[in-house]
Amino acid sequence: MIELSINVVLIIISCLLFVCLFQIIMLSIMYKKEQKELQKINIYINKTEKIWYDYLMNDGPFTARVVPKSLSDILAIERIFLSYVKNVSDPSALKKIQQFANDYLSNHYESELKSRNWARRMNALYRIIDFQLENQAPICIRTSKKMKTSKEQFQLYKVQSIFNKEELINDLMDSEQTFSEIEYKQLFSLLDSVLFNQLFERFESLQKSAQYALIDVLPTVSTVGTIEMLESLLTSEDSEIRIRALKGIESVGVIYNLDPFIPFIQSSLWEERLMVTKIMSHIPIHYTYDYLKSLLEDENWWVRSEAAKSIVVQKEGIDILERFMDESKDRYAKEMANEVLARRLNLI
Amino acid sequence: MKIIELLMMFFAVGILFYMVLVIVTYGLMLFTSLLRLRKEHLLDKSEISENYINSFHSKPVSIIVPAYNEEVGIVDSVHSLLSLRYPETEIIIVNDGSTDRTQEILIEHFQMKPIQKIVRNEIKTKEIIQIYQSTIHPHCLLVEKENGGKSDALNVGINVSKYPYFCTIDGDSILDESSLLRVMQPIILSDGEVIAAGGNVRIANDMNMQLGSVFGTNLSKNYLVIMQIIEYLRAFLMGRIALSKFNLVLIISGAFSVFSKKWVVDAGGYTTGIIGEDMELVVRLHRIIREKKTKKRIEFVPEPVCWTEAPQSLTVLRRQRRRWHQGLIESLWKHKKMMFNPKYGRIGLLSVPYFLLIEGIGPLIELGGYIYITFAFFQGNIYYEIAILLLLLFVIYGVVFSILAILFEAWSLNKYPKISDVLRMVLLSFTEIFWYRPITLLWRCEGLIRFLFKKKEWGKMERVGLSKKETSA
Numbered sequence: 001m002i003e004l005s006i007n008v009v010l011i012i013i014s015c016l017l018f019v020c021l022f023q024i025i026m027l028s029i030m031y032k033k034e035q036k037e038l039q040k041i042n043i044y045i046n047k048t049e050k051i052w053y054d055y056l057m058n059d060g061p062f063t064a065r066v067v068p069k070s071l072s073d074i075l076a077i078e079r080i081f082l083s084y085v086k087n088v089s090d091p092s093a094l095k096k097i098q099q100f101a102n103d104y105l106s107n108h109y110e111s112e113l114k115s116r117n118w119a120r121r122m123n124a125l126y127r128i129i130d131f132q133l134e135n136q137a138p139i140c141i142r143t144s145k146k147m148k149t150s151k152e153q154f155q156l157y158k159v160q161s162i163f164n165k166e167e168l169i170n171d172l173m174d175s176e177q178t179f180s181e182i183e184y185k186q187l188f189s190l191l192d193s194v195l196f197n198q199l200f201e202r203f204e205s206l207q208k209s210a211q212y213a214l215i216d217v218l219p220t221v222s223t224v225g226t227i228e229m230l231e232s233l234l235t236s237e238d239s240e241i242r243i244r245a246l247k248g249i250e251s252v253g254v255i256y257n258l259d260p261f262i263p264f265i266q267s268s269l270w271e272e273r274l275m276v277t278k279i280m281s282h283i284p285i286h287y288t289y290d291y292l293k294s295l296l297e298d299e300n301w302w303v304r305s306e307a308a309k310s311i312v313v314q315k316e317g318i319d320i321l322e323r324f325m326d327e328s329k330d331r332y333a334k335e336m337a338n339e340v341l342a343r344r345l346n347l348i
Numbered sequence: 349m350k351i352i353e354l355l356m357m358f359f360a361v362g363i364l365f366y367m368v369l370v371i372v373t374y375g376l377m378l379f380t381s382l383l384r385l386r387k388e389h390l391l392d393k394s395e396i397s398e399n400y401i402n403s404f405h406s407k408p409v410s411i412i413v414p415a416y417n418e419e420v421g422i423v424d425s426v427h428s429l430l431s432l433r434y435p436e437t438e439i440i441i442v443n444d445g446s447t448d449r450t451q452e453i454l455i456e457h458f459q460m461k462p463i464q465k466i467v468r469n470e471i472k473t474k475e476i477i478q479i480y481q482s483t484i485h486p487h488c489l490l491v492e493k494e495n496g497g498k499s500d501a502l503n504v505g506i507n508v509s510k511y512p513y514f515c516t517i518d519g520d521s522i523l524d525e526s527s528l529l530r531v532m533q534p535i536i537l538s539d540g541e542v543i544a545a546g547g548n549v550r551i552a553n554d555m556n557m558q559l560g561s562v563f564g565t566n567l568s569k570n571y572l573v574i575m576q577i578i579e580y581l582r583a584f585l586m587g588r589i590a591l592s593k594f595n596l597v598l599i600i601s602g603a604f605s606v607f608s609k610k611w612v613v614d615a616g617g618y619t620t621g622i623i624g625e626d627m628e629l630v631v632r633l634h635r636i637i638r639e640k641k642t643k644k645r646i647e648f649v650p651e652p653v654c655w656t657e658a659p660q661s662l663t664v665l666r667r668q669r670r671r672w673h674q675g676l677i678e679s680l681w682k683h684k685k686m687m688f689n690p691k692y693g694r695i696g697l698l699s700v701p702y703f704l705l706i707e708g709i710g711p712l713i714e715l716g717g718y719i720y721i722t723f724a725f726f727q728g729n730i731y732y733e734i735a736i737l738l739l740l741l742f743v744i745y746g747v748v749f750s751i752l753a754i755l756f757e758a759w760s761l762n763k764y765p766k767i768s769d770v771l772r773m774v775l776l777s778f779t780e781i782f783w784y785r786p787i788t789l790l791w792r793c794e795g796l797i798r799f800l801f802k803k804k805e806w807g808k809m810e811r812v813g814l815s816k817k818e819t820s821a
Contacts, residue, residue, distance in 0.1 A: 002733045009740040016748045023755045024774070028767050030759075119391035126395040180537045209539055301468045339466040 040072035045080060052080055056093040067104055074108050078127065085130050094132075101131035109136055113143055121147060125155035129162065137163040153177050154187075161190040169199050172210070184213030189220065196221050200229055215244040219251045226252060231260055239269055246275035253282045265291050270300040277303055281310035285320065296337065297330045304333055308340035318344065356720075360734045363717045367741040370706055374749055377590035378756075384589055384650070385760040393651065394526075407536060408436035409528060409606065410514040412505030414498050416444045421657070423457050425521060430485060434528045439488040442505045445495025458482040460490050471503040471617035479508070498602075499618035499625040506609060506617055515606045516626075518656065522552060523604065527653035531606050534647045543608040544633060544646045546600020547653035548584055551577050553660065567769040572665060574776055575784045576658045581753040584650070592648035596699040598634070598679075600646065602626030604654035611636070611644070622682070624675020631683045631700075638692045666791045673711070673795030680704050681799070711792035717742065718786055746781035 047065075054060030068074045081097050088094070105127075112124035113136070128136045140159050147156060157179075160168045168187070179187075191199065200218075203211060215233065218226055230252075233245040246264065249255070264276040277295050280288040288310075295307035311317045311324075321337050328334050411429055415422055422441070429439050443451045454460060460480035467476060474496035482488040493504050506514055513535065515528065527547060534542045554568040568574055591597045605626070612618075615632050618625045630646060637644045659665040680687075680703055687704065689696040717738050724735035754773045 002737055006733065006737050006740065009737060009744070013740060013743055013748060016744065016752070020748070020751045020755060020774070023759065024767075024770070027755065027758055027770065031767050117390060118387055119389060123390065123392045123395075126392060130395075180539045182536045182539075335466055339464060342464045 037072055037075070040070070041076040041079070044073050044076035048076075049080070056084060056096055057088075057090065059092075071108075074105060077105070081131060098132040098134070101127075101133050102135050105131070106133060106135055109133060110139055113139060114146075118149065118152075121152060122155065125152065125159065129155065129158055132162065134163055150177065150179070154179055154183050157187055158190070161187050165191060165195055169195065169202070173202065173205060178207050178209065181209045181213045181216070184210045185217050188214055188217045191221075193221055193224075197225075203233075212240065212244060215241065215248055219248045227254055227256065234260055234264075239272070243269070243271045243275060246272065246279065250275060250278045250282070255279060255282050258283060258287060262291075265295065270298075270303055273298060273300065273303045274306055277306040277310055281313050285311065285314040285317065289320065293324065296324065297328070297333045301332075301336075304336045305340070308337045311337075312340050312344045356731065359716070360720060360731075360738070363713060363720060363738060364734070364741070366710075366713050367717065367738065367745060370710065371741065371745055371749075373702070373706060374586040374745070377586045378749070378752065380590035380593060381585045382756060384593065385756065389760060407513055407532065408438075408511040409434065409532065410505070410509030410511040410609075411437055411439045411528075412502055412509065412514055412516050413439065413441045414444055414501035414505065414516070414518075415441055415446060415450050416495070416498070416501070417446045417448045417450060419446075419448045419450045419453055422450055423453060425517070426454070426458065426488070428522045429517070430488070431525050432523060432528045433525050434532075436511070437487065437528070438510065439485070440491060440505045440508050441489070442491045442493060442501040442508075444493060444497070444501040451490070451492060454490050455480060458488055458490075459484050463489075465508075467504075467507050469507055470613045471506055473500050473503045473507060476504060476508075497620055499620040499622070502625070503617040503620075506612060509609065512609055513606055514609050514612075515604070516602060517654070518603045521549075521603045522655040524653055524655075527604065528606075530651050530653050531604065531649050534645075534649065535606065535608070538645065540608070541643060541645055542647050543611045543637075543644045544600060544605060544630065545649055546597070546605035546647075547649050548588075548651060549580065549601045549603045549654045549656055550652045551580060551658040552655035553658050567766075567772065570660055571776060572662065572784075573658050573660060574773060575780065576665075578750050578754060578773060578777060578780070581757045582750060585753045585756060586749060588648040589650050591699065592650075594694060594698075595645045595647075596694055596702075597646050597648050598631055598695075598699055598703050599627050599676075600630055600648060601654070603656050607633075619682075622675070622678050623671055624679045627675060628679040628682060631679050631686075634695045634699075635683055635686060635692065638695060662787070665788075666794075669788055669791040670795040670798065673708075673792040674799045675795075676703065677708055677796060677799040680708055709796070711789045712796060715786075715789045715793055718789070742781050742785075746785050747777055750777040750780055 051060070051063055051066055055062055055066075066077075068077055077100075081101065084093060084097060109124045109128055112120050115121055115124075125140070127133070128140065137159055140156055141164075144153075144156050147153065153175075157168065157172070160171065168191070172187075188196070188199070196218075199206075199214065203214065206214065215230070218229060227249060230245045230248045233241050236242050236245070242264075246261075255261075261276050261279055264272045267273050267276075273295065277292070280292055280295075285292075292307050292311055295303055296311075298304050298307065308321065311321050314320070318341065321341050325334050325337050325341075328337075411432075413422075413425065413429070418425075426439065426441065429437075441454060443454070460482050462478050463481045465479045467479075474494040477492040477494065480490040480492070482490075489508065491504055491508055493501065496504075502516060505516075513532070515531070517523070531545050531547045534545050551568075551573060553570065553573045554566050568577070588597060588599075602625070607629075611633060612629065615629070615636055619628050619632075622628055633646060659668055680700060683700070686692045686696045686700045688701060692700075721735045721739055724731035751774050754770060754777065758770050
């Protein structure tokens with residue numbers, strides 16, 4: 001029995017060591033191959049770096065020498081283009097990159113999109129977005145049924161939000177796929193103000209994470225009626241929506257009317273009281289002092305801290321806060337006022 | 349005589365079964381890890397972090413650096429934090445009553461000035477003496493406090509922090525510039541479902557590092573360091589990736605991890621007076637997640653994000669391993685209620701038993717195996733055959749798995765390392781079961797004994813510094 005076991009274990013060890021040996025050989029081959037490939041890429045980059053710079057940045061002439069003839073040339077061009085796309089904001093250079101990629105790299109990305117390897121398909125999608133490969137958009141949509149993973153689906157929506165914005169909203173509504181907030185934010189921040197308004201009209205039909213993302217992106221989109229849109233959400237039953245709407249209004253910093261915010265001063269949620277305290281820093285103090293005084297004595301540390309800050313940023317804020325410290329009997333409120341005051345005076 | 353024979357047989361069969369169980373468990377975990385690595389093998393990961401840096405939506409993070417007598421590495425460490433690509437961070441260095449020049453060096457180097465700041469004591473800690481703010485980097489604070497141990501320093505950092513997530517980093521660790529983005533990625537992408545995430549820690553000895561950045565990767569010439577590199581790779585491929593996939597991670601390295609402040613404050617912060625405070629916190633968080641019946645997760649990020657210095661001498665390594673093991677057992681003992689308790693789901697039924705039986709008391713059984721083999725070679729007959737079988741299982745467990753880990757790691761990295769380095773590591777793996785494994789087993793058993801006798805020791809690693817300038821000094 002033990003002898004048999006020894007033989008079995010010996011066979012297992014031999015097999016595993018054989019796998020290791022095979023892998024070492026494979027690694028050596030891959031290492032050599034990669035070195036060669038790298039060498040070719042570097043040769044192309046060294047040869048064409050200056051030509052590309054002149055063409056993209058100095059309106060130099062286009063020369064056929066840069067047209068890729070092999071896979072290593074394509075990989076080298078990818079590297080060159082990515083360094084421009086990520087670091088340069090010159091629209092004419094980016095347009096030229098887009099043009100060249102559409103003319104000479106499309107076939108490569110088309111075949112990559114059809115690859116059975118998930119990572120290669122993902123990389124192709126990244127590049128299509130980076131280089132704005134417009135003629136790949138229809139292919140992406142055609143092959144999209146094969147791309148089932150959530151990560152691929154998200155990249156496909158991104159492609160759509162760049163090249164086919166009109167369809168994006170309908171597709172999002174029809175889709176059963178849910179993304180995270182950050183992903184929805186990335187999609188929504190690519191929309192223009194008209195589409196954004198259309199999307200907001202269908203707010204209630206969106207997934208929860210999409211609703212939250214939409215509120216967060218709203219203040220950054222220069223669209224008419226941002227404040228009104230955000231104010232309309234203050235009556236929502238979902239406290240998260242209310243808090244985010246308050247946060248959005250605060251970040252815009254334009255307050256026409258104090259009335260919609262008064263109920264939040266008495267809110268049972270400290271986050272709502274905190275946000276309304278922040279909003280008050282944008283309103284002249286003689287309208288808000290009574291409220292801020294009660295918020296300075298709030299049971300929550302963050303609310304007290306924010307109330308002191310909202311007072312001190314105002315024109316006569318320092319005097320008001322000093323007066324408050326003399327009058328108040330609340331030890332914690334006085335301590336907070338003192339710290340905020342000290343910090344402010346240090347700054348001055 | 350018969351009774352002794354029977355006892356020996358029972359002992360041998362027990363160890364054999366245990367070894368088979370361990371090999372099968374590690375084999376399954378290796379297989380699970382490989383599936384994931386294979387999928388992401390060719391993926392351009394820089395693109396993922398680019399997406400997040402460009403977005404304004406990332407959640408701000410407070411970075412807490414507990415420091416006790418870290419004058420050698422602290423400046424490099426803070427520099428690597430300052431060069432992190434992340435939209436909004438604050439750096440809080442907590443000087444836990446250092447007796448060397450840690451504080452003076454920091455004040456001098458970053459031009460720190462005392463400031464007045466009221467700290468909200470959400471977790472009870474030792475007194476803060478003074479808070480300083482850098483005049484060059486206003487988001488960089490130094491907190492001077494009474495000595496209270498690493499946990500207390502971390503708790504002070506949590507109290508001082510203002511952002512909803514905090515990141516802990518050891519005073520001697522160096523991060524890649526995209527480390528924080530990578531480690532925050534699961535938290536952001538899960539909409540807060542992930543409440544803690546830990547990064548993959550790598551050994552940086554003999555690497556070219558200057559002002560907190562890694563400039564080149566060379567394999568160390570020190571055999572002890574190479575063995576530790578292999579050990580890290582094994583732990584990564586035959587543990588963390590697979591455990592993380594099923595939300596079973598109980599250890600995320602204290603050298604670099606991110607936590608949701610709310611959850612940690614609710615859990616009462618880091619426990620003081622114990623050794624493995626980082627593991628204990630993770631176990632406690634898992635416990636609270638299950639008790640509150642929420643769907644939160646704790647994840648491990650496989651990309652290498654944090655570089656740390658490994659011990660270069662047997663004395664320091666012994667102290668470290670003894671300490672780690674004592675910490676592991678302490679954490680598990682503190683939460684023994686979770687063991688095989690269905691109320692805690694997979695954590696109670698799989699994770700805690702795995703860590704206790706395989707990682708915790710495993711060294712004791714393995715050491716028993718080594719003693720058995722030595723004894724059997726003098727006895728002959730049946731003992732001899734069992735000993736050979738056991739030795740072969742040790743070869744699979746110690747040698748073959750190590751080689752597989754090295755090779756799969758070399759394959760999974762997009763840049764292939766030097767083949768000569770890979771071969772050196774492979775050759776060294778063949779020697780593992782004859783020296784490195786037995787001595788580390790002894791040290792881990794020592795940790796187990798120290799736990800039983802409740803010995804307390806604040807192991808301090810003697811550092812030579814990772815920076816080139818410091819190494820040559």
